[in-house]
Amino acid sequence: MKNARLYRRDDSVDCSPGGGSDTFFGLRVASVFIILATSMFGALFPVLARRSPRISPLIPHRVFETAKYFGSGVIIATAFIHLLDPATDELTSPCLSPAWQEYPYALAIALCSIFMIFILELVAFRWGTAKLAKLGITHDAHGHGVGGHAAHGPEGAKSEETSAVQEKYDIDLEAEAIAAAKNGAVVENPTAQIIGVAILEFGVLLHSVLIGLTLAVDEEFKVLFIVIIFHQMFEGLGVGSRLAYLKLPQNYRFAPIVGALLYGITTPIGIAVGLGVRTTYNPNTATASIVSGVLDAFSAGILIYTGLVELMAHEFLFNKEMQNASNKKLAYAIGCMMLGAGLMALLGKWA
Template sequence: MEGIKRKNQLFIFSLLVLLVLPTLIVAECTCDQEDEDRDKTKALRYKIAALVSILFASAIGVCIPLLGKIIPALSPEKDIFFIIKAFAAGVILSTGFIHVLPDAFENLTSPCLNEHPWGDFPFTGFVAMCTAMGTLMLETYATAYFQKQHFKRGQVEATDPEKEAGHEGHVHVHTHATHGHAHGHASIDDSSELLRHRVISQVLELGIVVHSVIIGISLGASESPKTIRPLVAALTFHQFFEGMGLGSCITQAKFKRLSVTIMGLFFALTTPVGIGIGIGITNVYDESSPTALIVEGIFNAASAGILIYMALVDLLAADFMNPRMQNSGRLRLGSNLSLLLGAGCMSLLAKWA
């Protein structure tokens, strides 16, 4: 009786192995591109539509916060600017957590990659962590260097009036030195804050640009209208919201007009250029190849680390701990609701892109 029972168990186990094993093999062998409903002509039309709509949406999004000089209500001194910036920060935070980081995990854990080393270590989280720490170090060293340089200049400027007024009396010299010292400290504080905003805007643009190029190339290389169609609207809103976040940072950095124009154009053109590159390499690009997966995964992970750090530390923490917001219940409520709305809208877009 026991022998018959064992034979039955062995038979059932063998049957399960025969049924399940082919399923596992099929599930893992996903490296070959599927035969989608490919239509090059129709797909190209969607790509051109995406290129134009994303270009206009990116340009409008990045320009809205820059209109503070023309529209006083949008200037950084107004409460509405804090609310717009909170919305944009929510968008950027959601982009990092919901859009970019999951893509990086998917790329670097693909069954198309070798088990060693890609299956031995969580490279996605490691790269994101390293870029977040690298961003912190970059900001710290850049700000410290600038402060030292500016403090040295401030000391020289403060000592000049003493030399000039040396024969006019002790009291006069002391008064000038004191005023020069106070003015020097105020100037150093203002300049340090300005430098911080400039570093933030440049690093944030770098993080956005990296994943925008990857998104553009992926869309441009696809030949499936079914895949491209929902991406057109989703990426248009995606770039519009991200542009608002970047534009808010550029506004506070107070760059010269030429620098503002270059940064705005660079952001607006990145995804369309990526789409153009994707169209050009359609016939040779294989998004399932190990090289493409590794490159995309590492760049997406790095971009996610930058975006998450920037959103939490440089955008949200700096503004939400600001005495102006701490002293205004209405501004706190508006900014919190705006943050949730921005993160929610961007998270919703993950359903299509």
Template sequence: MLELTGIANKTRLSAGSFLQGLTQSMSNVPCGGDTDLESCRDESAALILKIVAIASILVAGVCGVAIPLVGKKRRFLGTDTNLFVAAKAFAGGVILATGFVHMLPDATASLTDPCLPEIPWSKFPFSGFIAMMSALCTLLIEFIGTQYYERKQEKQSQIDPSHLLESGGIVPADSKGSSRKVFGEEEDGAIHIVGMHAHAAHHRHNHPQEGGACAGGLSGHDHGHSQSHPHLHSHGVSDLDDESGKRHVVVSQVLELGIVSHSVIIGLSLGVSQSPCTIRPLIGALSFHQFFEGFALGGCISQAQFKTLHSTLMACFFAVTTPLGIAVGTGISKIYNANSPRAVAIEGIFDSISAGILVYMALVDLIAADFLSKRMSCNTRLQVVSYIALFLGAGLMSLLALWA
């Protein structure tokens, strides 16, 4: 009985300490020393550098996201070229390093800052936990979003098949057959990993001419498919292409969500700073980062085959987010206290969420989807170039952590 009473008292005290810690975390009272005030503070020089940063990051973002969108109709820059695959691998490495090397350590530093109460922030690895849950939620959102979009297209195709063609969608060749199967399920009932199967199968179907044993295997595969599924060729579009198209729609939107969420934090952090010593190295680092994030996002948007207006809006939304964050941060720099417990906690939580989304998207939707495809496995030169690009992108972005 005494033991139960002791456990109950400890639980009550822990809950009280937890709630008290959360309450203290919402304080807007500054804590610790403000390094900007102590050294290298120059508001006029900082303002000039912020204007330069806005222009540089905006141009880098626009160029990065525009290359895949503008080049998709040109042979050299098309999304089906080996050059695009290698460049996308480089961009995947950049985004992966952003999540692991930049966002997650920053989140850990923020959520273990002495400015925050020891309980609960120092008693539990919140940054890793939030990042993990963010990645799992991203998987769930992708799965639900893909199924929703699939059902939506099936309903539209039954009402008016021409509507999908006009909107850039893909008309399912056999809506009845597809409605009886779970997304990712084949005729034998096997379930494949969401995203990877559709993307890899998309490459297998689109590149049957690649040489070696791959060509023979693919020929047999296509021949068998043509007998059991004659509608694939009569309609000119396969169910695999349909699945891949739906996946790209969801992937592009979730990836933009992850990029935008951390871009806001980055922009605000730079905008509220009054230290040229802090801002100067960030300009080049963030411009590099923004360009390749834009390239990866632009590739996903291009592969999703949105309408021109939809693609343009998504591209513009990405391009202006960080510059807008810098502008807002500059405007509120007089009243915003970046050293308050509330600001530190919110920044750490957002960084953790962004890290989870970016790591998941980089590994699953950008890297694994391409590197596990038949196209990659059947082209040794493309494998070598893509792996070099992947490690180079991750390495260079990690190296930028020395300055930003």
């Protein structure tokens, strides 16, 4: 039985049009640049460090793997704690009409989002597989990179002797894929990889803009500001670590950097927009609650699908490297992911 208080308008909630809080204006302006710096650092550092010939050899491979699995946990927790739960609150706001309380709209929107993303990826996969088939290349749906860790012969031996930086970024993977196909190797379509990360980014970016708008006008600015600094850095680390592990040919080499930059600027843009409309924008109004709730629910569906399918199933169940890994390595990877999810879920207590 639904709580009866949801069916009446709570007088303590300001549902009328008008501006949000205008306190700490100087600090709110400064937050644009502070969060820009922390978001950029979280998203760009894994990408630049892993491809830099000077920095990459100085950082153990275990550090990059830790960041990748930690980031996966962050993204999964973001979907449930920072998106789905707020969406439910927003779409059951006392500012909305009783009709909004009669059905779990937030869950329904997230469900539709999951199926939409699934169909989009299915179509992209079938198209990419057909394209590769024309080149005589086999595509493994659960493969990770050229050869899917299954290449044999001289090419495989040579790649082991090549440095990690040259192997991942200096070789044109499309040309290598065509050559490897002659030996029956398996490859992963670069377009499919980009679509997968683009879906993840889309969900995160919608969330980041809404965070910025809220921070610009929220009354509890100081607490929210501190929490969002860590929130954006952790989430940026999750996105950046996924971008850093993309195996792309030279003509797609710019994609991870563009993705990291987009993540870095979205929350500051949201804050700037919120400051610009602070005298008229009230996040508690019915319109604001509906827009925010729908976008949060839609983003939640995207990140739930991406987190459970791309980050958990593909990385642990279908990844040949993880299938052959020791129990110690598997436990470490799962522990890192759970740590990321736990810390991000803990931040949900304040934001």
